[in-house]
Amino acid sequence: HHQQQTLGRFFSSL
């Protein structure tokens, strides 16, 4: 099943 990622995973400052 697909899990929703958050932006913090990609943008370290979030």
Next chain:
Amino acid sequence: MLEGKFEESSLMKKVVDAIKDSVKLCNFNCTEHGVTVQAVDDSRVLLISLLIGEASFEEYRCDRNITLGIDLESFNKIIKNGNSSDFLTLIAEDSPDNVLIIFEDKKKDRVSEYSLKLMDLDSDFLQIDDMEFDATITMPSSEFAKITRDLKTLSESLQIIVTKENVKFSSDGDFGTGNVVLKGFVDMDKPDESIKIDMARPINLTFGAKYIADIVKGTSLSESVTIKLADKSPALFEYKLPSGFLRFYLAPKFDE
């Protein structure tokens, strides 16, 4: 002091409409170059980056950087009171507690003045490095909005698959499946109707349909939307303004 006058209040109305369902509170950062907003939704999945360039204003003056902490729900209540064709002027002091919002009818001598209380909001401005994307799609914004609305009725996820020939939007739900396939084409008479697909690498990404449904609230801002995609990375959805842009960065879904 900030003094920014729009030829028409419609631009600000559309901007507020486009972002108010994604974020409730945000700082409007005013500099000599224009107004920027950067905000993340509560679930930290969707980031909004707005630039209303100085040239979007009929008259613009901002001597010192001014931050307006705005509750968008309240702002929307006021901004809706102006007619779309009214002049709209925003005025704020250097360290403001409130912002003045003035509508002027162009034909009658009617001037409506509102004051909105400002809030002290945390501002952690995020530096987004230039991202590298594997595929870029430019298409009519209304068509993207319709596809999103249609496929969202089937599933809470929306898949975007880009190959060399086409882009496929697809949803797979409990009661059925659906997909819409678009090929690139050029409309010489109406360039905004064209569909442009640039692909360096094939893409297969899945997004939360509800976030894309929020993104397409920007549709009225621009005839076309540009979607930039990279494998396992946030996608960028951009609506161009006459001077500036409204960008949405959306984190994808994927299997852990």
